[in-house]
Structures are given as C-alpha cells and as structure tokens.
Amino acid sequence: MITDTDTIDRALRLDGNAVAGELQMLLNLDVTILQMTCSHCHKEGIFANLLAYVRGPGLVLRCPTCDGLILQLVKSPSGSILTVEGLAADIKSTIIP
C-alpha cells in the first residue's frame, strides 16, 4: 500500500548529482562519473544514479537496485565522517565516455 508518507519519502529522494558538490569539496574529485559496484547486490552502476537522501542529519546514498547502504557522510564543526563500506573494493575510476 502506498501511504502519503511513502510518497513524500519517494518525492524527496534525490540522486548522486545532488551530493556531488559536497563530495567534490571533500575529495577533489567529480564523483558523478565514477563506475562502481554495489557490495550488497554486486550490480555495477554509475555514481550519479545512486539514490540520495539529504534531509536527515547527514547524507545517505543507497543502491538503486537493492536499496543497500552505499555511503554516509556526516558533517560536524570538527570535520566530516565519510563511510563508504557499501562500495565493493573494485571501485573503478574508469571515466564514462
């Protein structure tokens, strides 16, 4: 059943493009064009197509195929904590053409 809350959550969902500025400042890298593999479902994809939830206290990125957690970023006055355990080890820096 689709409740109103579901619809709001879905409507608030952004994608990897929306967090690219934050990550580019942190990593000095345009993450949107990275090709990567999800460590949960092993599906390959492009960073820009990850689902982004940015309304919470931090940024959360999830796999568009299995919804698995890919990346979390929490900012605090003393620094940023970036967790990327949802990325399989073979994150390729292959740049898409």
Place this chain on the structure above:
Amino acid sequence: MEKIQWQIARVKAIVQETPHVKTFTLHLPQWIPHLPGQHYDLRLTAEDGYQAERSYSIASPPEKTGEIDLTVELIEDGEVSSYLHEGIEPGDPLEVRGPIGGYFVWKDNMANEPLLLIAGGSGVVPLMAMLRHRAKIGAANPTTLLFSVRTADDAIYRDELEQLAKQDSQFELILTFTRKAPPGWTGYQRRVDQAMLTDVLKRFASHPNGFVCGPTLLVEQVANTLSDLGLPSTKIRTERFGPTGT
C-alpha cells in the same frame, strides 16, 4: 578538473520568467567554463550560523562568460527558493560553488547524435543550457524537447523555445499541459505517459541520447518507461530535482 570553492557571486540582474519563476544572473569572481547540464550549489547563512544548501542548474551556455544564469522556481513553503524570490535584489551577494557534475551533461562529442530531452517544470533549466549551447555551436542533430508543464503560465522559456523551433528545422518542441491547456490547444494535455513516449521515440531513426530532468517521481516514471520501450539504459541520463513542480 578544476577545484571548486565557495565564492561570493554578485546578483547582476533578475528576470521574472513566469509568475513563479525568476532567473538570477550572477557575476562570478572565479568563473569556470561549464558543460551544459552542470549545476551550482547555493548556500544561505543566517545570522545565527544556520545554513541551508540547495543545487541549481546552470541555464546559460558556456559561451556566456564571467557569469551564470540560475533559474529558480518558487516552491510553496520552500526555504531557499522563497528567500531567493522575496529577499534578493540586484547587487546582493550570494554564496555559490561550482560548476558541479560531469554525468548529466551534453558533450560536444554528442553533437552528431540524436538528442531527446524530457523535462517536467523547472527540470527544463539544464536542458535549456544544452539547447542554447547546441544553437551556439550550430549543431544540426535531430533534437526533441518534450516539456511537461501545468498551465501555459508555467512554461518557462516558452518564447525562446518556440523561436528556436521556428529557426531550426532539426529541433522540435513538444509541450504537454497537465492541468489546463491554453484555449485552442490541439497538442498533448496530460502527464507524460507511455503512448506519448512511444510517439516521441518514433521520430528518431536511431537511439537518441536521452536526458530526463524534473520532479523525482516524474523522472523515475519517464526513465522506466523509456527503458521498457527499448531505449538502452546507457542512453538515459537522469537528474532528480526532488519534490518540486508538476
């Protein structure tokens, strides 16, 4: 890639595009050439230190140097868009960083391939940068923009788009009105659906590069339908704007 930093832009001009949409021309001390489809992040800081950040696509083509145009739709209860619409005047400073994102971009090496642009509401903004740049470089690739708007009042850049379509036989503008079509309208009057996308895809002799942008739910539905209709997923680039618009 250039290193991006926060910088203080100066508002040079403000144009009312539609009753709910304004374009802000920002002069940038550190202007970096962008690719059509890229965006800037904009940050507001309150006196107590509270900050709000939002992304806004670049509407101007890279040929317009030293400044960028951001086109912002006023969202009801919207924190940042209402501040921009109600609190900003020419001469004011605004903190921005960019250009950002190399995925949702139309590159010059696509200039010979067919192009399908699909927008809902303010999702037309990055697509407009693509169309403006395409016109500047004189590309003649078959190009269609399917633009979903609520009413005639909501069709951002409509005059410019109709002008472009008139001058360029390779560019077709298709509008669909989801709430109220103008009097005498004979075109589409509904949300983008499978039948409409089938019609649009039929216009292309080969798979076009597809760019879909707008409210999240529209983008996801359109991208899924295009894929059901056989457009390879590598040919479909999407950008979700969140809970805005149509």
